[in-house]
Amino acid sequence: MSTDHKAVPTEYADLPPLPLLEEGCRILGLTLTPRQIEQFAIYYRALVAWNERFNLTAITDLENVQTKHFLDSLAGWPPTAGELGVQASAAPRQLHLVDVGTGAGFPGVPLKILLPDLKLTLVDGTGKKVLFLNQLVADLGLQQVAVVQGRAEELGQQDAFRERFDLVTARAVAPLNTLVEYLLPLVRTNGFAVIYKGANVAQEFIDARKAIEVLGGETARMAPLKVPFLEEGRFLLLVRKLHATARQYPRGQGLARTKPLA
Numbered sequence: 001m002s003t004d005h006k007a008v009p010t011e012y013a014d015l016p017p018l019p020l021l022e023e024g025c026r027i028l029g030l031t032l033t034p035r036q037i038e039q040f041a042i043y044y045r046a047l048v049a050w051n052e053r054f055n056l057t058a059i060t061d062l063e064n065v066q067t068k069h070f071l072d073s074l075a076g077w078p079p080t081a082g083e084l085g086v087q088a089s090a091a092p093r094q095l096h097l098v099d100v101g102t103g104a105g106f107p108g109v110p111l112k113i114l115l116p117d118l119k120l121t122l123v124d125g126t127g128k129k130v131l132f133l134n135q136l137v138a139d140l141g142l143q144q145v146a147v148v149q150g151r152a153e154e155l156g157q158q159d160a161f162r163e164r165f166d167l168v169t170a171r172a173v174a175p176l177n178t179l180v181e182y183l184l185p186l187v188r189t190n191g192f193a194v195i196y197k198g199a200n201v202a203q204e205f206i207d208a209r210k211a212i213e214v215l216g217g218e219t220a221r222m223a224p225l226k227v228p229f230l231e232e233g234r235f236l237l238l239v240r241k242l243h244a245t246a247r248q249y250p251r252g253q254g255l256a257r258t259k260p261l262a
């Protein structure tokens with residue numbers, strides 16, 4: 001056995017091949033090394049193993065994890081790189097991304113596997129998700145990853161998090177008008193909120209326009225995403241932070257959720 005494999009725990013022996021992920025990445029114009037593919041296979045194994053104890057995700061079969069979790073997460077990177085004006089093949093050094101409401105790590109962890117130079121912070125309100133993520137990060141041998149248990153609307157008022165990040169991602173966390181109040185306070189001026197949404201984003205977007213403006217943002221782009229092997233349409237909303245967010249946002253007491261800015 002090569003020393004390379006000693007770091008992989010024994011339960012991650014005989015990892016499954018991931019043909020959909022490999023072909024899907026080719027379609028997306030992304031290249032994965034054998035080590036990166038191995039990391040995705042370990043991720044799949046960890047997800048399934050932990051899901052027997054904790055309910056982390058409803059999607060656990062190998063095909064759907066490759067498409068609906070891994071490729072869906074990765075599909076957001078080419079349009080984001082385009083907006084940043086960088087090559088999709090590598091993240092600029094020290095680009096700091098926070099994934100809010102990351103759950104079992106989506107989209108943050110697939111993006112980190114794809115872009116090893118990324119500095120990543122994973123945020124979730126739930127302790128069991130944080131427990132899983134800490135173990136996952138260790139099993140994948142990822143560097144420069146912080147896992148934080150907390151609510152986005154509270155972290156957004158703390159100096160260590162407020163306006164600290166170049167990119168803030170979120171997938172399946174909240175309706176857009178609520179979500180932007182969670183996300184935009186965390187973004188530095190000229191950074192971006194990168195929001196993964198399904199096909200029905202149009203009405204949500206209309207309802208969130210005012211909130212985006214109030215929070216200091218400006219919609220840069222609404223990019224249709226074609227996730228390889230998936231029929232459903234997806235959208236990636238890229239919101240640029242134009243100027244600092246006023247101090248009263250994010251509001252406390254759950255107001256982002258119960259009384260979204262309108």
Ligand code: SAH
Nearest residue numbers: 101102103106124125126150151152171172
């Ligand atoms: N982004 C993941 C998980 C979506 S489920 C995916 O796409 O698969 C939503 C997750 O967001 C849950 O894990 C929940 O704990 C977390 N969450 C919801 N609201 C939050 C908030 N205000 N702050 C932090 N985490 C939040």
